[in-house]
Amino acid sequence: MICMHSKFVLFLSVLVFTGCNSLRSQQENIVRKDFDFASKQLLVAVSEVEKAKQNAIPGKVSPRTLNADGGLQLVASRDWTSGFFPGSLWYMYEYTNNDEWKELAKKYTAPIEPEKMNGGDHDIGFKLYCSFGNGYRLTKDPSYRSILIQAAKTLTTRFKSNAGIIRSWDHNTGKWQCPVIIDNMMNLELLFWAFKETRDSVYYQIAVSHAKKTIENHFRKDYSSYHVVDYDTITGEVLKKNTHQGYAHETAWARGQAWGMYGYTMCFRETGDTAYLEQAKAITHFIFTNKNLPEDLIPYWDFDAPGIPDEPRDVSAAAICASALYELSLYDTENAIQYRQWADAILDNLSRDYRSPLNENRGFLLLHSTGIKPMNIEIDVPLSYADYYFLEALLRKQKMKSR
Ligand code: GLY
Numbered sequence: 001m002i003c004m005h006s007k008f009v010l011f012l013s014v015l016v017f018t019g020c021n022s023l024r025s026q027q028e029n030i031v032r033k034d035f036d037f038a039s040k041q042l043l044v045a046v047s048e049v050e051k052a053k054q055n056a057i058p059g060k061v062s063p064r065t066l067n068a069d070g071g072l073q074l075v076a077s078r079d080w081t082s083g084f085f086p087g088s089l090w091y092m093y094e095y096t097n098n099d100e101w102k103e104l105a106k107k108y109t110a111p112i113e114p115e116k117m118n119g120g121d122h123d124i125g126f127k128l129y130c131s132f133g134n135g136y137r138l139t140k141d142p143s144y145r146s147i148l149i150q151a152a153k154t155l156t157t158r159f160k161s162n163a164g165i166i167r168s169w170d171h172n173t174g175k176w177q178c179p180v181i182i183d184n185m186m187n188l189e190l191l192f193w194a195f196k197e198t199r200d201s202v203y204y205q206i207a208v209s210h211a212k213k214t215i216e217n218h219f220r221k222d223y224s225s226y227h228v229v230d231y232d233t234i235t236g237e238v239l240k241k242n243t244h245q246g247y248a249h250e251t252a253w254a255r256g257q258a259w260g261m262y263g264y265t266m267c268f269r270e271t272g273d274t275a276y277l278e279q280a281k282a283i284t285h286f287i288f289t290n291k292n293l294p295e296d297l298i299p300y301w302d303f304d305a306p307g308i309p310d311e312p313r314d315v316s317a318a319a320i321c322a323s324a325l326y327e328l329s330l331y332d333t334e335n336a337i338q339y340r341q342w343a344d345a346i347l348d349n350l351s352r353d354y355r356s357p358l359n360e361n362r363g364f365l366l367l368h369s370t371g372i373k374p375m376n377i378e379i380d381v382p383l384s385y386a387d388y389y390f391l392e393a394l395l396r397k398q399k400m401k402s403r
Contacts, residue, residue, distance in 0.1 A: 031398045034351055035095050037358065038365055038391060042092060045085070045363025046104060048072050061111040062086065063362070065371065065381050072362045077112045080123035084388040086112065087130035091391040094138055095398075102139070109135050109144075116151040122168040124155045125187025130388060133193065145197065152194030155187060156206055163231040164209040176230040177239060182218055182256045185211065185263025192270035211267045215279055217241075218260070223282040224252035224303070225260045245372050251304035254370075257287050258320035265328045280324075281332055287321060288342055296349040297321075297342060301370035301379075312379050315354050316369040316386035322346040323389045326396035340400065347393060356382065366390055 049063050052072040060074035062085040067073050075082055089105035092098075109131040115124060128151040136144040158167045160178055168181045188207040195203040217238050218225045226249070230240040246253025264280035267273070287293065292303050298318040305311040325343035329336040354368050361367065364382030371378025 030347055030351055031394050034347075034355075034390075034394050035092075037355065038088075039092060039096065040358055041356065041363050041365055042088065043363070044359055048362040049074065049085070049108075062108065063364075063384055065378050065383050066362060066364070070362075077115050077127065078118060078120070080121070080126050081384050082112055082115070083127040083130035083132075084384040087134050088384070088388045088391050090131070090134035090138060091388070091395055094134075094395060095391075105135060113147055116147050117154055119154045119157045120170060122155065122158055122166055122181075122184050122187050124151050125190040127151075129187075129190045129193070133190065148190065149194055149198060152190050152203055155190060156202060159206045159210075160231065160233045163233055163236040164213045165231060166206065166210050167233075168228075176228065176242070178231040178233045179228050180210075180214070180218075180231060181228050181244070182214070182225045182263075183259045185214060185267070186259055188263065189266050189270070192266075207267075208271065208273075211264070211276065215264075215275065219279075223279075223286045225256055225283070227253050227256045243374075245374065247302040247305050247374070251302050252286070252290075253302050254299040254314045254317040255301075255320065257283060257299075257303070258317040258324070261287065261328075262320050262324035265324050265331070268331055269327065277331055280328055281335070284325070284328060284339070296353065297346050298349060298354065298368075301373050305373075312370045312373065313354075313368050314370040315350065315366050316383050316389065318346050318350065319366065319386050319389035319393060322350075323393035323396055326393060326400060329400075343393065343397065347390075347397065350390060 045063060049072065052074050053060060056074050059076045061077050062075055062082045063072055064075045064079065064081045065073045086105055086108035089101055089108055093101035093105050112127055112131045115127045118124065128148060132144045132147050135141065136148060155166065160167055163178060165180045166184055166187070167178050168184045169179050172179070188210060191203040191207040195201065217229045226241040227243040227246050229238055230242065231237070232239055241249065243249050243251065243253060246256065261280055261283040264276045264283065267276040268280060287299070290303050292308050293299055294309070298313045298315060300308050300311040301314040322343045325339040329339035329343070332339070350366060354366050356364055356367055361382055365387040367382055368380055369378070369383040369386045370380065371383060373379055
């Protein structure tokens with residue numbers, strides 16, 4: 001006969017078991033529900049892009065955001081955001097395995113090709129790796145491979161050997177001699193890929209040199225990062241530490257922190273160097289223990305913006321962090337549960353409170369991102385890269401299940 005105590009323990013176990021199962025299925029549902037939503041909403045986007053192209057000047061290829069009048073803002077392939085929309089379409093193909101998404105992804109990827117020769121800025125990685133890179137990963141189309149190798153070659157032309165870094169921008173020559181922005185960490189993934197494909201170590205050496213210099217010069221004691229570090233290309237000396245998109249030189253611009261966290265997690269994956277893992281962990285600690293991070297984990301556009309809590313959020317930074325957290329949880333097993341809880345919470349909150357209603361906002365998935373607040377550009381708007389990293393995070397979450 002089971003005594004009262006045993007019955008109570010059994011009852012509790014059933015409750016916990018049922019609770020865990022329902023939490024797990026709720027989490028699995030989020031991926032399914034968000035991709036179900038995206039499969040409808042991105043078709044709206046495709047139709048809106050085609051309509052907008054008819055009235056746009058030739059050469060506009062991808063959606064970036066909404067204009068103040070609610071119209072779709074299309075960009076040319078040279079814009080740093082041009083690869084995200086095709087990238088989102090590739091993620092739809094990856095999730096659904098449906099050839100209709102593949103055909104759409106191919107169609108919107110093709111116009112980005114000229115960027116393989118554009119050495120005018122460091123964003124070759126964003127443009128080509130999110131579009132052709134995902135396409136090559138999923139299709140192994142050899143023509144995509146050649147395009148990506150050419151893109152990586154072009155990116156190496158921006159390497160300044162005396163300073164050991166890749167130059168980010170060519171604009172604002174009166175202000176900076178050789179600016180490097182924290183965002184540049186993301187472009188290293190293309191170089192690591194090219195090294196694996198070609199075994200030419202030059203790609204690897206440049207990527208590692210840039211990552212090391214960025215650890216040396218971009219970070220403060222608390223592991224927050226400056227946005228822009230200006231180098232002397234002859235002596236390699238650091239000339240200035242500035243911001244461009246943050247509130248002030250000494251503040252922590254939210255998306256910059258997210259780029260750093262994602263970038264060093266990726267560098268650890270590609271090199272196995274634990275210095276990068278430690279850097280990623282420390283940046284994560286800065287972000288997720290920050291007193292100004294809201295309870296729903298969707299950061300304000302700058303962690304030190306003066307009007308907090310009445311400052312715009314940056315959903316794009318949250319989506320980048322969620323994606324990076326899932327990957328980091330694979331490498332830092334000690335903190336894996338915490339990282340996945342944070343990432344799950346971000347996805348839950350984005351899905352519940354930041355998603356566009358279906359058929360609205362010209363097919364964008366997420367609302368409330370901030371592009372360049374100091375210049376009054378793209379405040380509280382949808383952005384194509386927020387959607388891209390949201391889908392990437394959902395896919396990474398789904399892959400966690402099979403581990
Ligand atoms: N890479 C530019 C930005 O994050 O706004």
